[in-house]
Amino acid sequence: MKQLLIVILALGLGACASAPEPKPVVKQVEPVSVWNDNNISALHSEWRGVPYRLGGGTKRGIDCSAFVSVAYQKMLGLTLPRTVEEQQALGKPISRSQLRKGDLVFFKTGWSSHHVGIYVGDDSFLHVSTSQGVKISSLHNSYWASKYWNARRI
Numbered sequence: 001m002k003q004l005l006i007v008i009l010a011l012g013l014g015a016c017a018s019a020p021e022p023k024p025v026v027k028q029v030e031p032v033s034v035w036n037d038n039n040i041s042a043l044h045s046e047w048r049g050v051p052y053r054l055g056g057g058t059k060r061g062i063d064c065s066a067f068v069s070v071a072y073q074k075m076l077g078l079t080l081p082r083t084v085e086e087q088q089a090l091g092k093p094i095s096r097s098q099l100r101k102g103d104l105v106f107f108k109t110g111w112s113s114h115h116v117g118i119y120v121g122d123d124s125f126l127h128v129s130t131s132q133g134v135k136i137s138s139l140h141n142s143y144w145a146s147k148y149w150n151a152r153r154i
Contacts, residue, residue, distance in 0.1 A: 033102060035101035040120045040121075040126065044136060051133045057069075064127055065083050066082065068104065084106065091104070094151050094152065096139075102153075102154070103153050124137065124138050
């Protein structure tokens, strides 16, 4: 009788131990972007008017690709390559109609020269103008509209 009880108890415990655990239900949600109006405004305020300087990377003077690198480091902790050409190879290409805050927008400004900025919504982008320094410009501006090349999402 004692042996029968031990066998029944062992079988019962073994069955509990081998039962599969239910899988947790994970709901997919859209990640919250750090590229929001408040953060973009703070970044713009911090850098507004800093002059353009080819090869520069500080508040004494900065070029477009360095500004994008600094912004991505500050906002996301990501280290991006230093040149427009290298940055243009990152992420995935997106159409102009799919632009979201934080996407990189690229322009062909000459035969072999390029420019990059950060899309901030409302058909505008944050960048370093050679004449006015760090500023927000419209993609509809006749100059920028004619030079638009492509966009990438990092």
